[in-house]
Amino acid sequence: MFTQQMNFSIAMPAMVNNTARPSQPNASTDVPPTDAPDSRNETPQELKAVAPVYDWNPEIQGIILSALNYGTILAPIPSGYVAGIFGAKYVVGAGLVISSVLTLFCPLAADTGVTLLVVLRVVQGIAQTMVLTGQFSIWVKWAPPVERSQLIAIARSGTLLGSIVILSVGGLLCDTIGWPYVFYIFGVIGCASSLLWFLLVYEDPVNHPFMSTGEKEYIMASLAEQGRSPGWSVPIKAMIKSLPLWAILVSAFSIYWRNYIIITYTPTYFNTVLEANFRNSGVMSALPVCVAFPTFILGGQLAGFLHSRNIHRLNTIRKLFTALGVLVPCGLHLLLPWVRSSQITTLAILVVSPIFRNLCELGVLLNMVDIAPRYSAFLRGLSEVFSSLAGAISTTITGYFINQDSEHAWRNVFFVAAAVDIAGLVIYLILGRAEVQDWA
Template identity: 80%
Template sequence: MFTQQMNFSIAMPAMVNHTALPSQANVSKAGPPTEAPDNRSETPEELKAVAPVYDWNPEIQGILLGALNYGSLFAPIPTGYVAGVFGAKYVVGAGLFISSVLTLFTPLAADTGVTLLIVLRVIQGIAQVMVLTGQFSIWVKWAPPVERSQLITIARSGVLLGSFVILSVGGLVCDTIGWPYVFYIFGGIGCACTLLWFPLVYDDPVNHPFISPAEKEYIVASLVEQGGSPGWSVPLKAMVRSLPLWAILVSAFSIYWRNYIIVSYTPTYINTVLQANFRDSGIMSALPLFVAFPIFILGGQLVGFLLSRKILRLITIRKLFTTIGVLIPTGLHLSLPWVRSSHSTTLALLVLTSVFRNLCEVGALLNMVDIAPRYSAFLKGLSQVFSSLAGAVSPTVSGYFINQDSEYGWRNVFFVAAAVDIVGLVIYLILGRAEVQDWA
């Protein structure tokens, strides 16, 4: 899923005409890249391999990068609701299939025009929400509470693994056979994964035909106290009045504001500010995720260790990890404009940012499973609305700043992200709770 979510960010530097002025109109022009060798020296086969480029200024690029989140502002709530009632198998499987097919058609949409490409990415964003939101209803029925943080982080580490794969391979694909193949390859892999999903996944252990009776009994017994399926009833009024829930939602917005900047603009930052080519920018963008991948899993294991040994209370763990995951990356990001002359220092800061940033995943972003396990899929959908809102706004705002001033634009982007981050952290530290709420 995340290879498909990030492939556009990887392909963007290869898709745009870097000679286009910021004030140029939003028009798409297919043709060989400006920096390409003299066409007269190329063979007919090489000419066919040249991918088209488009005259999209930074502001238009920001809109395209954010479009994946425009249509997903309201989709997560019904998606989480339906997944909570009917189970995640068909909701997640359908979302994976739709997103994969639309990924295959992305190059054709780009050739047709910006408007169609935006529409395609909006629909694709909705399909991806079906996957990212619906999967949480699986963990409520499969993960014993004391093991929940470990199991969710192991599964969610696929976010980092997929991002690492697309960043490390995507630049190479763009540089050799052309950016359209980034969409063809990972769209095709997604379609193949869909064929594995439906026969192998079951909504709960009771109906699973392969696990042992002992494992089935252990899982079912551990989940007795959290209550059964929520059914059709959802206590909306109580949720609206729940301050701990609002703390999680505001935190999701502030955390994902910076996360979407990292996801959308790291390849562009490395390509434009550090002047790296497509291949090197992909590898440099992938390195932080490669380092963060094992750290992310270890973070979940650490939460389980601290909780099982009763070293810290659950809410203390959530707030501690969130604080570290916000403050350290904020400071590192604010330092980036001052060290851009050094590639190694910039890369080190990006690696450390990614490592510490992922601690938020086992902090505030996992907190809804604590306060309302039986409604976790619905609440994950609600949280995803705030995350998607941040994802729709932050790349667009960032594109505006960069378009206005290429030298100081990045500094303004990081300052705004820092302000949003700090506000969200303060609200979470004051209002965050980890006890199951009365309405749940």
């Protein structure tokens, strides 16, 4: 799913004709210009990929990159609610199929026009939301509470693994056979994955045909205290009045403001600011995620260890992880505009910051499972609304900054992200809780 979410981030530098004179928003040519003075996209002694390029300015690029988030603003709540009622297997599976098929049509949509491409991305965002929210209702039925942090961390690390694959392979594909194959290859892989999903996934342990009786009894007994699934009744009024829930939602908004900028614009940053070619920008973008991947899983194990051994209260663990995940990357990213002359220093900052940033996934972003396990899919959907809204706004604003003032754009982007990030952290540290709420 995440390879499909990030494919435009790695393909965009190859899709855009940076050296052509301004023309129509979707004007394209079948081959990149050969007489361009900018040599960073050249690959000597290699056959250049033949693929269309478009005269999209940074503002149009920002709209295209953020379109996925606009599709997820309204979709998470109903998809999380439906998954909680009818089961996540078919909701998640359907979302994966739809997103994968639409990925295959992205090159055709790009060649048809910006409007069609934006509409396709909006629909794709809805489908991907079905996957990202529905999975949480599965974990509520499968993960014993004391093991939940570890298991969700392992599963969520797939987002990092997807990032590693798309960033490292995508740049190579763009540089050799052409950017359309980024969409074709990962669209086909998504279709194959959806087939495996329908064959191998079961809604709960009771219906699994190959598990031992002892394992089923252990899981069911460990889950007995958290209550039954909510059915059709969701205490909306009580949720609206819940300050701990609002703290989670506001913090999710502030965290994903920065996350979507990093996810979406890292390849562009390497390509434009550090003047790396497509292949190198993809590899360099993948390196921070490669380092963050094992540390994310280890962080989940650490959170589970601290909780199961009663070393710290769960509320303390969530807030400590969140504070580290916000403050350290904020400080590091604020340094980037001043060290951009050094590629090694820039890369070191971008490698270290995701290690700490991932702690937020084990802090506040996992907190809704603590305060209301019965409604975790619904609340995950609710947090996706705030996260997607942040992503839609932040990526659009980033494109606007770059289009208006290329010299100081990134400094402004990181200052605004730091302000949003720290404001959300303060609210969460004051109001956040990790105990099951009365309404849940």
